[in-house]
Amino acid sequence: MKSIEKLRDISKRFSLCGIEAAGKEAEILVRSALDINNLELYRDDPELGNEQAAAVEEMAGRRSKREPLQYILGYNDFLGLKLLVGRGVLVPRPETELMAEHAISLIRREFAEKGGLDDTDHRGRMTVLDLCTGSGCLALSLAEEFPGALVYGVDISGTAISYAKKNAGINGTENVSFIKGHLFGPVEQDRVFDFIISNPPYISTGEIQNLQPEIKDWEPLNALDGGPDGLDFYREIIPASRKFLRENGMLMLELGAGCAGDVAGMLEDAGYTEVEALKDYAGIKRIIQAKWTK
Numbered sequence: 001m002k003s004i005e006k007l008r009d010i011s012k013r014f015s016l017c018g019i020e021a022a023g024k025e026a027e028i029l030v031r032s033a034l035d036i037n038n039l040e041l042y043r044d045d046p047e048l049g050n051e052q053a054a055a056v057e058e059m060a061g062r063r064s065k066r067e068p069l070q071y072i073l074g075y076n077d078f079l080g081l082k083l084l085v086g087r088g089v090l091v092p093r094p095e096t097e098l099m100a101e102h103a104i105s106l107i108r109r110e111f112a113e114k115g116g117l118d119d120t121d122h123r124g125r126m127t128v129l130d131l132c133t134g135s136g137c138l139a140l141s142l143a144e145e146f147p148g149a150l151v152y153g154v155d156i157s158g159t160a161i162s163y164a165k166k167n168a169g170i171n172g173t174e175n176v177s178f179i180k181g182h183l184f185g186p187v188e189q190d191r192v193f194d195f196i197i198s199n200p201p202y203i204s205t206g207e208i209q210n211l212q213p214e215i216k217d218w219e220p221l222n223a224l225d226g227g228p229d230g231l232d233f234y235r236e237i238i239p240a241s242r243k244f245l246r247e248n249g250m251l252m253l254e255l256g257a258g259c260a261g262d263v264a265g266m267l268e269d270a271g272y273t274e275v276e277a278l279k280d281y282a283g284i285k286r287i288i289q290a291k292w293t294k
Helices: 003-016 022-034 038-044 050-064 069-073 094-110 137-145 158-170 205-210 232-244 260-269
Strands: 075-078 081-084 127-131 150-155 176-180 193-198 245-254 273-279 285-292
Touching (some): 022 069, 069 075, 075 094, 075 137, 081 137, 137 176, 158 176, 232 245, 260 285
Parallel strands (some): 127 150
Antiparallel strands (some): 075 081, 245 285
16 A cells, blocks of 8 residues: 555544544654655655555554554654653653743853853753653753753652653763652752752642543553642642752742642742743743742
């Protein structure tokens, strides 16, 4: 069968399964099986060999069961990094990629005078902590952008930490370390950081069953469930973070929809200043940042 004919067949099947970007995802699977780009696919319309056809069919069958496309491909692109993902680790979202971009800009602005941003031999190196690191997407993005920084990622999931370490390896990122544990638990009690970032679980427990099948049926529950109102992790991270931040250190958190006001109140009550909420591509207040002045 020709590639484009197969693509159209899979696209129709995906549409019947309720997959929104059916055509695009069918295209990605066919291209993946053939290891070609879009131009080659539509210009040449190559014939699928038996092995290639079987590979496409196997992937399409998995996707029809609403398994996330990224799990099927085995990776996800994130700010120029190729990140391995699979069952047991959250798929990085565009909103988190946006947060990484904001974090890079904030660090450039707030810590421009801090030694070690770009010089890997500088002794006064900036330190970064990423809580609930998952695949390591935030920690790795910041470590790559600031090779002079020392970056640490923490996650309670051994599976997530395993993926994060593999991702550091395949991207050749050496200035990052990943530690298994709950939030600040595995962090040395006398260690302080210039910048703490986190994309914590923030879906309220009762809302999880209303999520897309790709999320509720496949992604790890412990990376989604933020408690009855979705705020449990903010209540834990915000007061505890004060001990682990240097003077004028910054805290940045990803937010669930509609909780910016509650989290801003927690930050202000904890003594943080310069609290600012930032919107995502849909106009939702998705990111919040604040400064700690002791």
